[in-house]
Amino acid sequence: MISHTKSIYKVLEDEGLPMGLFPKGITNFSVSEDGTFEVYLDQPCDAKFESELHYEKNVVGQISYGQIGNLTGISAQDLFLWFPVKGIRVDVPSSGVIYFDVGVVHKQFSLSLFETPRECVAATHPVTAIADGLAKV
Numbered sequence: 001m002i003s004h005t006k007s008i009y010k011v012l013e014d015e016g017l018p019m020g021l022f023p024k025g026i027t028n029f030s031v032s033e034d035g036t037f038e039v040y041l042d043q044p045c046d047a048k049f050e051s052e053l054h055y056e057k058n059v060v061g062q063i064s065y066g067q068i069g070n071l072t073g074i075s076a077q078d079l080f081l082w083f084p085v086k087g088i089r090v091d092v093p094s095s096g097v098i099y100f101d102v103g104v105v106h107k108q109f110s111l112s113l114f115e116t117p118r119e120c121v122a123a124t125h126p127v128t129a130i131a132d133g134l135a136k137v
Helices: 008-014 127-135
Strands: 028-031 036-040 045-048 052-064 067-078 081-084 087-089 097-101 106-110
Touching: 008 028, 008 036
Parallel strands: none
Antiparallel strands: 028 036, 036 052, 045 052, 052 067, 067 081, 067 087, 087 097, 097 106
């Protein structure tokens, strides 16, 4: 993998994605030539947007212009349940809409929610176990 001298937030911006998709404080990450990336957090944490997002200690995916695919390490809460986010895309930036692929549906959010990185607080719940359990149902 190739590490960049610019921040992960700048990488997101250069790829037509909002900087706030990842929480504040990420300093260690890598991106390869094909767009495969890995982001490292000090600990699993949660960030509050319109709904809550959970970030595992390692987030992996493949970035290309306007989208992230093959994503692991992020879960979104909906109606007290946690769902793994498999992909994120912005079809038309001027639409002001961003889509999260959570498997069975694509959740739609206002792009403005993700303009700036949010604080991420230490996770106090076993999100991965819940999401993995739902995937097996």
